[in-house]
Each structure stands twice: as C-alpha cells, then as structure tokens.
Amino acid sequence: MISSDRSASLIAAISDLQEETALALVRQRLAAGDNPLLIIESCQEGMRQVGLRYERHEYYLAGLIMAGEIFSQVMELLRPVVERQVSDRTSGSILLGTVKGDIHDLGKNIVNMLLSCHHFAVHDLGVDVSPTTFVEQAAQVQPDMVGLSGLLTSAYDAMQETVTLLRGHGYEGPIIIGGGQMSEEVCQYVGANYWTTDGVAGTELCRRLIAGTRQAAKPI
Numbered sequence: 334m335i336s337s338d339r340s341a342s343l344i345a346a347i348s349d350l351q352e353e354t355a356l357a358l359v360r361q362r363l364a365a366g367d368n369p370l371l372i373i374e375s376c377q378e379g380m381r382q383v384g385l386r387y388e389r390h391e392y393y394l395a396g397l398i399m400a401g402e403i404f405s406q407v408m409e410l411l412r413p414v415v416e417r418q419v420s421d422r423t424s425g426s427i428l429l430g431t432v433k434g435d436i437h438d439l440g441k442n443i444v445n446m447l448l449s450c451h452h453f454a455v456h457d458l459g460v461d462v463s464p465t466t467f468v469e470q471a472a473q474v475q476p477d478m479v480g481l482s483g484l485l486t487s488a489y490d491a492m493q494e495t496v497t498l499l500r501g502h503g504y505e506g507p508i509i510i511g512g513g514q515m516s517e518e519v520c521q522y523v524g525a526n527y528w529t530t531d532g533v534a535g536t537e538l539c540r541r542l543i544a545g546t547r548q549a550a551k552p553i
C-alpha cells in the first residue's frame with residue numbers, strides 16, 4: 334500500500350470506529366517507517382470526521398467515547414517512537430491545561446508529549462482547570478509560556494477569563510491557545526497571543542518563542 338492509501342485507510346478506520354483495524358494500520362505504518370507525526374495527522378482527521386458524524390446524529394456520545402479510546406491506544410503505540418526520534422535539547426517551561434468546563438484532553442496530551450520530547454518542562458494541570466488554578470500555578474511555576482487547550486465553543490469564555498486573570502496578576506509571557514476550533518477571531522476574542530489547530534506547529538512555535546525569534550506566527 335502506498336503512503337496516501339495507508340493514510341486514507343487509517344482516517345476511514347477511525348471515522349468508522351474500527352478499533353482493531355485502526356491499530357493494525359498504525360502498526361503497519363510504523364513498520365513501513367512512516368513519520369509518526371503524519372500518523373497523528375491522519376488520526377486527527379479521523380477524529381474530525383467522527384465529530385461531523387456526531388453532528389449529523391450518525392453517532393451519539395458513545396461514539397465520541399469510543400473514538401477517544403481508539404485515539405488513546407494509538408498514542409500508546411506512537412509515544413515511544415516519537416520519543417526515540419526527537420533528540421534536540423531545546424528547554425523551556427510551559428504551563429498547560431484544558432480550560433474550565435472542557436474535559437477534552439487528547440490534543441493537549443499530544444502537545445505535552447511533543448514538548449516533553451523537546452525537553453520542555455511541561456506543567457500539565459489536566460482538564461477543567463479554573464482560571465484561578467492557572468493563576469496560582471503560574472505564580473508558583475513561573476513558566477516561560479502558558480498553553481490553554483479547549484475544544485468546545487463554550488471554552489472561549491473560559492479562555493478569555495483565564496487570560497484576563499493571568500494578565501491581571503502580572504503574567505506577561507506568551508499565551509497560546511490550541512484546539513480544533515481555534516482561529517484568529519477566537520484568539521482576538523480571548524486576548525491570547527497565538528493560536529493553533531495543530532500540535533506539531535504549536536510545538537514548533539513554542540520552540541521558536543524560547544529561541545527568542547518571536548516573528549509573526551499567526552496563523553501557524
């Protein structure tokens with residue numbers, strides 16, 4: 334199978350919630366030497382399709398849960414490969430969390446993994462994190478940057494509240510928002526500095542910020 338066919342099959346397997354097929358395809362792609370970051374990309378597209386099928390009422394909550402479980406298992410397969418392949422010594426620290434009211438964490442966990450591989454100290458506060466907790470932890474950890482994750486439309490307000498509180502308490506570092514529905518418009522509404530819908534690009538941005546090259550990075 335050529336690479337684009339493997340990618341299409343994996344997207345379809347996730348979209349159809351075919352767990353065994355999806356895992357077999359990931360193993361095949363890894364065995365064929367495919368870049369694990371491209372495998373993550375296919376999985377993300379598969380998850381996006383699950384979301385669309387949920388919107389069309391083809392799937393219900395159970396479908397979202399199942400998709401989440403498949404994705405978690407795929408990540409178990411990919412994590413050691415990503416960890417082996419990334420070998421640079423960038424260092425910096427980030428305070429990361431999914432904002433209040435939102436419990437989606439698969440994307441955030443990918444970003445955690447990618448940044449950890451680049452030797453960032455990642456202080457992951459988990460999910461449904463209140464603005465106050467972000468502020469308390471920022472004061473304690475003194476991170477180089479803050480990353481807010483959120484997938485729900487309702488997360489925009491929680492993000493805005495978090496940014497406002499962080500700034501009000503004197504946090505001056507960059508604030509990056511990430512999640513499938515982020516955009517320039519959302520970024521402006523929230524008052525964040527950067528936005529991304531892609532974990533690999535987001536990781537690259539964090540590395541650039543640490544390297545001090547804060548050139549125009551929106552959109553990334």
Ligand code: B12
Binds near residue numbers: 384429434440441510
């Ligand atoms: C799986 C899933 C779930 C799982 C989540 C499991 C988990 N442990 O995360 C469960 C079942 C819990 C769930 C619950 C719900 N979900 Co849901 N879910 C999804 C689904 C299908 C996939 C999300 C996902 O994991 N994608 C894959 C990851 C890798 O992508 P990602 O999160 O975007 O992350 C990438 C980038 O955005 C970026 N990134 C993410 N965060 C950050 C942060 C930083 C700092 C950086 C740099 C980068 C970055 O890096 C990642 C890698 O590239 C989406 C569909 C979609 N289009 O996203 C719906 C979706 C997000 N869910 C939706 C809904 C409605 C719900 C529920 C309200 C359903 C319900 N009736 O209860 C609840 C809400 C619960 C809550 N309070 O949060 C809607 C949201 C609609 C909206 N506009 O608000 C979506 C869009 C589905 C849809 N199309 O309708 N869901």
